[in-house]
Amino acid sequence: MSEDVSKKNVKLARILLLVALGMFGFGYALVPLYDVLCEWKWLERDRPDAIKKAPEIGYTVDLNREVTVEFMTTLNESTPMVFRTEKKQLKVHPGEYYTVNFYAENKTDKAMVARAIASFSPAVISRYFEKIECFCFSEQTFKAKEAKTMPMRFVINPEIPEEYKTITLSYTFFDNTEKSVKN
Amino acid sequence: MSAVVVEHDHHADDHHDHGPAKGLLRWIITTNHKDIGTLYLLFALAMFFVGGSMAMVIRAELFEPGLQFVDPAFFNSMTTMHALVMVFGAVMPAFVGLANWQIPLMIGAADMALPRMNNMSFWMLVAGVLLLASTLFMEGGAPNGGWTLYPPLVLQPITVGKALPFAVFSVHLLGISSIMGAINIIATIFNMRAPAMKLMDMPLFVWTWLITAFLLIAVMPVFAGAVTMLLTDKFFHTSFFNAAGGGDPVLYEHIFWFFGHPEVYIMILPTFGVASTIIPVFARKPLFGYASMVWATASIAFLSFIVWAHHMFTVGMPIAGELYFMYATMLIAVPTGVKVFNWTATMWKGAMTFETPMLFSIAFVVLFTMGGFTGLMMAIAPADFQYHDTYFIVAHFHYTLVPASVFILMAAGYFWLPKWTGHMYNEKIGQLHFWLSTISVNILFFPQHFLGLAGMPRRIPDYAVQFADWNMISSIGGFIFGASQLLFLYIVIDTIKGGTGEKVSDEVWEEASKHSLEWTLPSPVPYHTWTTPPAIVPTEHVLDSH
Numbered sequence: 001m002s003e004d005v006s007k008k009n010v011k012l013a014r015i016l017l018l019v020a021l022g023m024f025g026f027g028y029a030l031v032p033l034y035d036v037l038c039e040w041k042w043l044e045r046d047r048p049d050a051i052k053k054a055p056e057i058g059y060t061v062d063l064n065r066e067v068t069v070e071f072m073t074t075l076n077e078s079t080p081m082v083f084r085t086e087k088k089q090l091k092v093h094p095g096e097y098y099t100v101n102f103y104a105e106n107k108t109d110k111a112m113v114a115r116a117i118a119s120f121s122p123a124v125i126s127r128y129f130e131k132i133e134c135f136c137f138s139e140q141t142f143k144a145k146e147a148k149t150m151p152m153r154f155v156i157n158p159e160i161p162e163e164y165k166t167i168t169l170s171y172t173f174f175d176n177t178e179k180s181v182k183n
Numbered sequence: 184m185s186a187v188v189v190e191h192d193h194h195a196d197d198h199h200d201h202g203p204a205k206g207l208l209r210w211i212i213t214t215n216h217k218d219i220g221t222l223y224l225l226f227a228l229a230m231f232f233v234g235g236s237m238a239m240v241i242r243a244e245l246f247e248p249g250l251q252f253v254d255p256a257f258f259n260s261m262t263t264m265h266a267l268v269m270v271f272g273a274v275m276p277a278f279v280g281l282a283n284w285q286i287p288l289m290i291g292a293a294d295m296a297l298p299r300m301n302n303m304s305f306w307m308l309v310a311g312v313l314l315l316a317s318t319l320f321m322e323g324g325a326p327n328g329g330w331t332l333y334p335p336l337v338l339q340p341i342t343v344g345k346a347l348p349f350a351v352f353s354v355h356l357l358g359i360s361s362i363m364g365a366i367n368i369i370a371t372i373f374n375m376r377a378p379a380m381k382l383m384d385m386p387l388f389v390w391t392w393l394i395t396a397f398l399l400i401a402v403m404p405v406f407a408g409a410v411t412m413l414l415t416d417k418f419f420h421t422s423f424f425n426a427a428g429g430g431d432p433v434l435y436e437h438i439f440w441f442f443g444h445p446e447v448y449i450m451i452l453p454t455f456g457v458a459s460t461i462i463p464v465f466a467r468k469p470l471f472g473y474a475s476m477v478w479a480t481a482s483i484a485f486l487s488f489i490v491w492a493h494h495m496f497t498v499g500m501p502i503a504g505e506l507y508f509m510y511a512t513m514l515i516a517v518p519t520g521v522k523v524f525n526w527t528a529t530m531w532k533g534a535m536t537f538e539t540p541m542l543f544s545i546a547f548v549v550l551f552t553m554g555g556f557t558g559l560m561m562a563i564a565p566a567d568f569q570y571h572d573t574y575f576i577v578a579h580f581h582y583t584l585v586p587a588s589v590f591i592l593m594a595a596g597y598f599w600l601p602k603w604t605g606h607m608y609n610e611k612i613g614q615l616h617f618w619l620s621t622i623s624v625n626i627l628f629f630p631q632h633f634l635g636l637a638g639m640p641r642r643i644p645d646y647a648v649q650f651a652d653w654n655m656i657s658s659i660g661g662f663i664f665g666a667s668q669l670l671f672l673y674i675v676i677d678t679i680k681g682g683t684g685e686k687v688s689d690e691v692w693e694e695a696s697k698h699s700l701e702w703t704l705p706s707p708v709p710y711h712t713w714t715t716p717p718a719i720v721p722t723e724h725v726l727d728s729h
Contacts, residue, residue, distance in 0.1 A: 005296075005374055005375065008370075008374045009296040009297055009370045009374050009375075010297075012296075012366075012369065012370045012373060012374065013296075013297060013300070013366050013367075013370055016365075016366040016369060016370075016400055017362075017366060019400055019401075020362050020366075020400050020403070020404050021404070022404075023400065023401055023402070023403075023404035023405055024404035024405070024407060024408050025408075026404075026405060026408075027404060027405035027406075027407070027408025027409060027438060027442075028408055028412075030405075030434075030437065030438050030441065031412075031423060031434065034431075034434050034437060041501055041503075042501065042503070042504055043437070043492075043500055043501070043504055076427070077339060115427050117426045117427060123499045172426070174425075174426065174427030175427075176427050176428070178420070
């Protein structure tokens, strides 16, 4: 191989290596890009920071319709907690405000930081489900063996399309004591 | 009629190149493209049998309902490791091996552009695969969340014990190895071509590999990034995919498939290249539509970047997203259709003969098209909700990988082994291997379409009894297919050791030298070739576009 070609090869290899490194960075750039695409509603997601606290406004209560809301409580992996809801399901009228109590207990002898993440089924329902108060908005600190009763106040926007008769709201508690959480 | 041209004169004294170094060390320190090509091909063949054995475990367990041989966690490890070994250990390295052997020969270059890096990429591949294989012996077992390594499955300590960091570092090594290989291939094609060979004179195998190499450089780093995020989520308290910290597991799916879809074309584009090389030789016609083949390859590569979410239609996308990914995916059928049409048109009215490489190539055209059609079915977003994560997808991608990529790798072996070794393989055993493989591969994978449509989920060790019959048939096909591959192993060893004893001519196949440069060299190919580049290059294969 002549010296000339050798130099050309090394030069091209360097450029291509830079492209590869750039693509490694692009992989990371997809993380904020994903947030933007979700904001533009190109892609959808079900993330805790997307659940906003809504102010209490007086909707006209639609007494002709009844929607069944089911509540599920789950513990992630082996989170050492007790977590349950006072009601497994509730029949509600769109536009009317309701409060449901959830009960959580730290079973360990140490303080615990935990966070509940909400998830809806069907997923599109999240835009009609407005929460005025929820334990899921922020991290909860539990002292050793502490038990808490946590209210969740919500309303279903009367604009909810007719076809949704049953919606499921699931909460999962994550033990975040060891994780540094940025939110 | 046979296309084999047998010649009895000897070339042994025709050249005075110094040969390879003696001893075992030759294979470790070699920078010769033929040696490295051989290493890649033999390693890929070994991994084909390792991954194949894992598939045999899977089919044995699924032979009848209930749990017979392995526990569910190990079964899941087998599906995960089978995929990882076959994709990163067998199919990709096999094509890199072919590239190493063939690209310099086909473009009139003395060696690869960066021979030392070439050696390093091979040994990093070995290290990467060994690292992956070591997880099989670890506490908690090998990764078992599927080859896609989705969170939260792989992040849960119960499902993967100590394996995750090893799997992640293995992916890093495999990624670096393929990126170095790709850089080498691009540099070789751009800078080392014989001056007489213009880009649009290059054989299609070279073209498809050039485009594949760009795909590799573009997406392997993205995958490396995704698994690095998994690693930091698991051990360094980041929350890319951890919902509790504001992350989203669905994000991983998007990043993974941004890599994953081009990855499937990384495995199929060189397949197209080899098919486009073999079919014209046995049809005794120039390839139909050379330029359209090049453009079709480039368009498939481009489209592969913008269709990833068709792997995750059920994840909950807005309707506009579903529609976009549906139509964009269907668009791929156009360039792919051009290719299938061109192969068929190449055979049309050709003076065809049916030696083993041609048989495998024809089976590839037919069976790959079937795999393509089921792909179109799943591209229909509303229909995909039924097919998603069932045996239908398993049948689909196995049709596009086994009787396509793997068959074409077999075809390439039969096609070029005589050239590389100077010995003819045993045609009778070759044909037996072909017929056994083709019949059994359909017994193996065709029933999986029915299972999937009936709703059998993938990645399960046990199933409802209504799936029993087709599973048993599929397993029988699997066992026959697995056993048939031992014939290939026999043929490869036999051919290296002398084959039928006939001395093959330089051309090996009738008038092959009209199609591509390597057939103008002596058989077996000397250790050093094209130290002076050829003055003229064959243009038979590009006749249509000139």
